[in-house]
Amino acid sequence: MGKKTKNKRRGPEPVNTTPLPKKRAEKDPRKHGQATRETVESLVIAFVLAFLFRTFQAEAFVIPTGSMAPTLMGRHADMHCPECGQRYRINESELTDSDVDRIREMRGGRVSPAQIMAENRGLAGQCPNCRRINWLGPVNGIRESQDAVLERSYSGDRILVNKYLYSFTDPQRWDVVVFKYPGDAVQNYIKRLVGLPGEELEIKGGDLFVRENDSDEFKIVRKPPKKIMAVRQLVYDSAREPAELRQAGYPLRWTPANDGWTAEEAVNNKRVDLAYQAKATDDTSWLRYSHIPANAVTWATAERTGIDLGPDAKPQLITDYNAYNTTIDGQQLRRQDGRVALPTNDQGLHWVGDLIVDAEVDIASDEGKLVLELVEAGCRFRCTFEVADGSAELTALPFGSTAAQPIAACGKTGVRGDGSHELRMANVDSRLTVWVDGGVLKFDKPTDYDAQELLASDGGILPQQDDANPGDLSPAGIGAEGLEATVDRVTLWRDIYYIAEKNTKDDVTPNRGWPPSDFLMTTSPGEVAVKTDNGPVTWYDMMHDPAAWDAFRARRSQTFKLGEDQFFVMGDNSAASSDARLWAAGNGGKGGIPGGPYLERKMLIGKAVCVYWPHSFDRLPGTSIPFPLFPNVRDMRLVR
Structure with a gap:
């Protein structure tokens, strides 16, 4: 099944207790060069912008709080x-x-x-x-x-802000902006701009929707690939499996679902080195993730x-x-x-279905199929790479269906024959995006999909699972058919989740004393719970027990109407951000009360451009040698 002659000399199939080989396949030097160029580019831009101080085109600010974490640090x-x-x-x-x-x-x-x-x-x-x-x-x-x-x-990240950009161009959605807090023009704040003048904004299920006229339907707002990467947050990295848990019998999160895959483990100090081997099989064999x-x-x-x-x-x-x-x-x-x-x-009080999976894969065959899979509301979104000709196809298999629906195809992906690749697939904002070795693939059709059509059950988008299908309890997978491959590292991320809370002068939140939430919160008995039409349901049951998942129908949505020259801003750390959603009491009682859930254009200071000085080190990195204010070059970066 597409196995190369050279692979026959690899010896017997590995077993779970086989130590990892000390020498792995060499990485593509182009990837190292790309990372180096990106670092140099960020440094050059940061220092060039620093010189703009003299011309008053840019100004330095310190991030005061964690409302934008982990994008920017307070x-x-x-x-x-x-x-x-x-x-x-x-x-x-x-x-x-x-x-x-x-x-x-x-x-x-x-x-x-x-x-x-x-x-x-x-x-x-x-x-x-x-x-x-x-x-x-x-x-x-x-x-x-x-x-x-x-x-x-x-202290917080030190950033450079372009103060005059908005004198010549309009602010764009997803810009990170610095502004005077509407309730107190003395204080400077930083958030992400997500709503534009004249729009009506809806926050629903962690996503953003907009419409320009009352007669229009709300349409989801989709982040471009660079923004997806900027706001993603770690779920699990297989390269950082702790040895202490494994030695106590705690299961791996990525495990073979059938005989086509084996897991190789070797304890390396406090961590376990992991690699997953796929052998050539007639049917698709799966390596699946469980969130434990x-x-x-x-x-x-x-x-x-x-x-x-x-x-x-x-x-x-x-x-x-x-x-x-x-x-x-x-x-x-x-x-x-x-x-x-x-x-x-x-x-985290809210289920997140928008995920991103990264995989470092070494393919050892010249034909066969490799599959990346992400699951949301039971629907299986797949990117299938045909190794023989280098093509790929995106499909969706709705929960309860046996027929996959084609979404789009790509004729040339670069994944052809044997070789090592860094693959990434994102299911974010009802759009599928695929990267190969750092580049975004171009498909023959738009990769957007209708969430109500593919994900909704009785009108609501809920997690799904049954006896034959783990669904959202196993939300990611890697499949192999007719080829040999090794997965050296696989990392799972989640998208930002915007919480549908509202606390304005005309619409005060009923969740007094609770963190922002899509739900009406309560306790039952003594445990955190959400209110539903059938009584309270505990958070623990909602996260673990499929029988309680109907409670997700109790999620609320919130709408905000913007006038002329009014913008809507929110923090990337939605659970801990006092932003335009919550401006009823003056940013938590500090600094006055703004006129409403909006930011006026005149309050904008500028666009955040780069982190030119993250926190410094007290010693030379990797040593105990004192060196006050040693530059933290690694964290100097553009603000996306």
Whole structure:
């Protein structure tokens, strides 16, 4: 079945316990060159723009809060998980500089700003990949924190803003803009511009819809590929599988669904090196993802000997979880009587069906099929690569159907014959996008689809699953038919989820005391729950139990009408952003009350262009050699 002669000398099929080969196939040097060019380009642009200070064409700003995280960072701690190695940032403190000044004034100036920040700083945060809670330093009374290295606090990203661009051109949707807060023209804020003058905007199911006239239907707003990449958030990276969980019997998230695939594992210090091997089969064999994130209890149990964690792993839906929002501070520890756990509110309250999958694949055959699959509302979206001729086809298989519907085709993808490739597929904003080795594929037809036609069940878009089809509990897969291949790394991401909350002067939210939510929130009994026509349903049941999924019909949508020269802005960190949706009480009671849920053109300062100075390092990277203010070149970047 398309197997090359040279492959016959590879020896017997690997088994699950076979160590990984020490030497992998060499990466394409063009990819390294591309990454180098992008880094150099970002640096050149950053430093060129810095010179524009002298001509007053650009101005520097510091990001004050985490409302745009992880796109742009406010005050934060920069963490590296000691178990899986994942780098992530958490909200180090809710206090802004103005908050510190106000507290210092209330206390008669007897304390320094540093003391105030120390009293209110975060103590721990959760890794987005392995979900271990990591400490920012030793905490009295918390045994597991005593070996933690003290992490310092960093101020927000420093960005350059083009102040005069909007004097010559109109703002564009998805621009990241700096503006004067409408309730207090002294304060500068930064958000993403998503609504344009004269539009009516609808937030529904995590997506944005617009219409220009009352007689028109709302149409979904789709992000271009660069914006998709800018706002995506990590779900899981197979290259960062923690050894401690595996040794305690916790299952892998990517597992073979049948005999066509095998998983190779080798413990490498604190991580497990993983590779997945596909052998040539007559039918499509599948490697599938199950979302089984660990939690604080899982990690505490893993430290005990003789306990098998496998039976406790239960798949759940992917949510709008954001590691930046997982900060645990002293007040929270006191509320939980010292128990170390992440509150439900910080685990993401909403199911996210828009996903992106990346795969590093080494194909060892000159024919056969390789398939990338993403599932939303039970519908299986697939990109099938024909290795023999290098073509690809996009299809959709709705839940409960046996016939796939063609969407579009591409005659030349570059995936032809044997070779190594970086493949990516996104199902975002009711559009399929495919990348091969960094380039976006062009298909013969638009790759947009009608979500109501393909995804809706009895008028609502809900997660789906049955005995024969895991559906949204297994929302991603890689298939192989008639070829041999190795998947060295596979990473799953989610799209940004815009929360349909509204708190304006004329429409005050009923969710007082709750984070922003699509749902009307309550407790039942003592657990976080949502209100439905059939009574409250707990968040835990909604995420884990298909019998509770009808509760997703209780999701609300919100609409906002914009007038002439009015824009709508929201933060990328929708769960922790006081933006135009919530401007009833003056950005959380700070700085006055704006005129309505909109931003007037006259309040715009400019467009964010680049992060020219992210936080610096105190020592040479990778060493213990002191070097104050060592430039953090890696995080200098354009703002997308």
